[in-house]
Each structure stands twice: as structure tokens, then as C-alpha cells.
Amino acid sequence: MKKVIINTVPHCGTHLVGSVLNLVGFKHASRFDWRSFKNKKISINWRTSEKDTLLNTKLDKNAFYVSVASPQKVSSSSVEPTLDNVREKRYILSHVPFSVQFESILMEKNFKGISMIRDPRDMCLSMLNHIEFRPNHFAYNSLFVKKSNRLERIKSITKGFEIRHNGLKRPFGDLERMLNFILPWKDSKNFILLRFEDLVGPSGGGSLQKQKKSILSILNHLDIENIDVSKVADSVFGNSSTFRKGMINRWKSELNDQEKSVFKEYNKLFLSLDYEAIDD
Helix, strand or coil: CCEEEEECCCCCCHHHHHHHHHHCCCEECEEEECCCCEEEECEECHHHHHHHHHCCCCCCCCCEEECCCCCEEECHHHHHHHHHCCCCCEEEEECCCCCHHHHHHHHHCCEEEEEEECCHHHHHHHHHHHHHCCCCCCCHHHHHHCCCCHHHHHHHHHHCEEEEECCEEEEECCHHHHHHHHHHHHHCCCEEEEEHHHHCCHHHCCCHHHHHHHHHHHHHHCCCCCCCHHHHHHHCCCCCCCCCCCCCCHHHHHCCHHHHHCCHHHHHHHHHCCCCCCCC
16 A cells, blocks of 8 residues: 555645544554654645744755745755655545645655545634644634634635744635645646545435445545445544534534625635635
């Protein structure tokens, strides 16, 4: 079996894919952390890029952006040791924009990739809910201290804004940019692109038939045989310690008319991804 990287826009179903992999014989890769004396799960995200910047690591010729929501360039030599810690039948979570450099590294190290997209309106709501209950999140101050209402927070995420963390400036958000960072992975030889709404199944308001088809796509992509797809579908929702809920089309009932209007300018993007537009 291959090593797997689950690479998405945050809050698009990263842990849902991990739940499927857990059920078919994979485990989230981890390594021992000498500072905490505990095993820590391996991920590539904004913390990866911040560490590189704080250490003033010199960018090499193969540097690429890490973090879809808050992109910063990192040296390839900073990321490769992390990937080298991943054994067969293990997976890692990541949020890395497409680049030829990173794609080449993954192919060289025998990784198979799975990307996921989700209705951007539900993605935005999930992102806000996540940050709201994490005061230590590096975007918390900008969104929940400086902004007084959800409308302004939604505008900030959809349009993007600049934050300062640990004395460093970095961008955050921008709906179209985040999606365009991930969509090119669908054309990568070692990747497949799935939709959250298809994989989540009936427990999340979706279709069992589409869920089984998505699970089968994962199994075929990873060359996994002799798995009962129905049994995986029965157990995937809530199997992960971090994925216990997730409904499709939450935005329809949770966003008011004024908040929905923020997304109207993205109707062309929604339709191109086979999501419904906002009515005028």
C-alpha cells in the first residue's frame, strides 16, 4: 500500500477522508516529540511555514507555498524530513497549494494524494465556528476581537485580510484563492479530487449511493482490494476523533439574507464547481 497525503482547503472534509482511511487499514502518521514526550500526529500546515519563517530558513530554488488559508513560502528542505517520517500504510493531513515542486517531491517519495472540496459557504461557516472557540488561533483576534458581527467576519474570510502573528505579517482567507490553490491537484497524476457532499453520506444529509462511489474511488486510487464498501459507509461518519458531525447545505438555514448576499459575486465559481448559485 502507498503512503497517503490528504490535502485540502481547511474545513472541507480532511478528517472525513481520514476516517475512511482508518477503516481500510491506514493510520495517521505520528512521530515522538521530545518536548512533550508524546507522539504527535504529522501534518503540513500554517505552523510549518511559520516555523520556517521564524528560524529565518534560507529559501532554496525548490521553495513552494504551504498553507492554503494563509500561504507562506517554505524551503523544500524543511518539508522533506516530515514526509520522510511517514511509513507505508500511514497518512498525513495537509493544506498545501498546488506546485510542481511539491508534486515532484510527493511522487519521488511514493505518496498518493486525495484532495477534497466543499460548498464554499459551508466551508466558511465551519472555519468561523472552529476559530470562535480557539482564542489561541492566529486569526482569532482579527475575526472575533476586531470584528463585532458574523457578517463582517464572513466578508473578511471571503475577501481575505492580513494578520500579524508572532511579529510576522501573513495573509488569511480569500475564498477564490483558497479554492484555486487546491483545484489544480485534480490534474496531478497521483491525486484524486472528491466532494465533501458526496463522501459524507446520509448521516450528513447526502446520498448513500454517492458515498459508496466516493469510497470506491479512494480504494481504487490506492489499489486496495477485498474491502466491503457498505461496511465502510456504515461506519465512516463519526469514526474520527475530530470528525463527528458535518451536514451539507448548512448555509441555507444558518445564513441570513444579508450574509448570503456576500456570496453572490461568487455565483460563477459555485456553478463551475456544480454548486447552486445564490438567488437574486
